[in-house]
Amino acid sequence: MGANGARVAVGDATLDIWWVQSIGGDGPGWSGVDSGTLVGAARVSGPFKEIRGKVVAPGVYTLRYGQQPQNGDHLGISPYRDFLLLSPAAVDKDPKALGFDGVVALSKQVIGTSHPASLSIDPPEDAPGAVLSAYKNDSGHDGVVFEVSRKPSGTIKFGLIVSGLIVH
Numbered sequence: 001m002g003a004n005g006a007r008v009a010v011g012d013a014t015l016d017i018w019w020v021q022s023i024g025g026d027g028p029g030w031s032g033v034d035s036g037t038l039v040g041a042a043r044v045s046g047p048f049k050e051i052r053g054k055v056v057a058p059g060v061y062t063l064r065y066g067q068q069p070q071n072g073d074h075l076g077i078s079p080y081r082d083f084l085l086l087s088p089a090a091v092d093k094d095p096k097a098l099g100f101d102g103v104v105a106l107s108k109q110v111i112g113t114s115h116p117a118s119l120s121i122d123p124p125e126d127a128p129g130a131v132l133s134a135y136k137n138d139s140g141h142d143g144v145v146f147e148v149s150r151k152p153s154g155t156i157k158f159g160l161i162v163s164g165l166i167v168h
Contacts, residue, residue: 001041006132008144010162013046017063017160022149029123029156030065030082036098037065039084039148050086051120051161054111061086061110063119064103082121084160086110120161127159135159 005018019040025032040063048056068081085107092106107116126137131147143159150156 002149006144006146008162010048010142011046013044013048013058015045015048015162016043017041017146019146019148022151023065023156024151029158030121033065033156034097035066035100036103038095038097039063039065041089042086049163050111050117051083052115052118054113054115054117056086056110056117060089061117062089062092064092064098064107066100066103066107066116066118080121080123080126082123082158083116083118084121086117086119122159122161124157124159127157131157137161 001018002021005016008015008017017040020038023033023037023039041060042063043060044056044058046058050056063084064087066083066085068083085103087106088109091109098106104116110117122137122143127135127143127145129135129145131145133145135143135145137143137159141161142163143161145159147155147157
């Protein structure tokens with residue numbers, strides 16, 4: 001993980017988030033980033049609701065990149081397919097990309113349902129402002145703007161939704 005982190009207060013919970021030093025992949029934004037790529041880690045201080053309203057217990061979690069499947073079951077659920085999936089850090093020991101099935105299986109352990117524990121990602125155009133600034137998107141969700149280094153050069157700027165629900 002990188003040396004610097006960020007602290008985000010969400011209701012009664014605090015999320016301390018650290019990003020990896022850099023992410024591989026080609027193309028703009030999240031294109032070219034492999035499913036299940038380790039992106040960061042988060043420590044959650046109190047009960048926290050992920051994007052579908054399921055409670056994430058206090059603890060330490062890895063954050064891995066994932067995309068919502070295009071299988072007909074998820075049409076119209078979210079305007080964007082990019083998510084960070086939370087996985088129990090005590091179980092998630094290998095930094096290699098896990099692929100879709102691997103990251104979903106690991107993330108399901110967080111909330112004990114058939115879906116992974118997810119944080120929605122907004123692209124840069126919907127996450128206005130400087131890095132570490134707060135914003136509200138068109139869906140009424142609260143987000144924070146972050147930036148992660150990308151190999152071989154550049155960065156990925158994005159909004160991470162920390163409060164709000166996608167009803168499914």
